[in-house]
Amino acid sequence: MSVVSEWHIIGRGDERTCYQHPDDHARCVKLSLLTKAKQTRRELRYFRRLQRQGVPFTLIPEFFGVVKDTEVIGIEQQLVLDDQGNLPPNVAEYLSAPLTRHQADRFWAGLCALKTYLLTYTVVPCDLVMSNLLVIERTNATTVMLIDGLGSSEFIPLSEYIPWLGRRKIRRKWAKFMAKTVIPRFAATQSHQPLYPV
Numbered sequence: 264m265s266v267v268s269e270w271h272i273i274g275r276g277d278e279r280t281c282y283q284h285p286d287d288h289a290r291c292v293k294l295s296l297l298t299k300a301k302q303t304r305r306e307l308r309y310f311r312r313l314q315r316q317g318v319p320f321t322l323i324p325e326f327f328g329v330v331k332d333t334e335v336i337g338i339e340q341q342l343v344l345d346d347q348g349n350l351p352p353n354v355a356e357y358l359s360a361p362l363t364r365h366q367a368d369r370f371w372a373g374l375c376a377l378k379t380y381l382l383t384y385t386v387v388p389c390d391l392v393m394s395n396l397l398v399i400e401r402t403n404a405t406t407v408m409l410i411d412g413l414g415s416s417e418f419i420p421l422s423e424y425i426p427w428l429g430r431r432k433i434r435r436k437w438a439k440f441m442a443k444t445v446i447p448r449f450a451a452t453q454s455h456q457p458l459y460p461v
Contacts (some may be wrong), residue, residue: 266291270284273291273350279294288342288348291340294330297335299332303337308414310413313322320341321380322377343410344398345400354398354407358393358449376377376407378433382438389414389415390412392440395411441461
């Protein structure tokens with residue numbers, strides 16, 4: 264592995280740092296110290312499970328594999344970019360400025376599409392927060408992608424193995440996420456009412 268300190272940092276969390284891949288700018292590497300890698304190990308296990316199940320990586324980043332050396336472990340995955348090759352805003356950033364009615368309609372449609380995707384493939388989120396969802400405005404539609412916080416955090420993740428439990432957990436987390444974060448933020452900055460069931 265090349266010298267990590269020279270890589271471009273995209274984001275940083277409590278446990279890990281996200282770098283743009285030095286050889287492929289359409290990929291990123293999320294690195295954790297081996298001594299502090301609970302989230303990374305959970306997500307690695309979950310991404311491998313999704314691959315085995317044949318889940319399409321359309322509204323979550325594509326998974327390319329594990330990166331590891333004597334001190335760090337990480338996930339190599341798709342770096343979600345917009346059609347101009349830029350990092351798209353997360354939901355909080357996207358809702359920080361007024362949207363046109365057309366933009367608002369597409370945003371809610373994108374959220375509904377993401378919820379449908381999660382339920383269809385039983386993709387269980389661990390952390391549904393606005394910073395983990397990116398909003399990509401395209402010519403024909405607005406796409407909302409979940410880029411982080413995947414997999415159950417439970418010691419025995421039954422929701423990953425029993426589909427109806429997984430879907431129940433997704434619905435519960437989604438309802439709480441919408442009611443406590445997205446809808447209040449939308450109402451505070453926009454003049455439009457939600458037009459789609461979320």
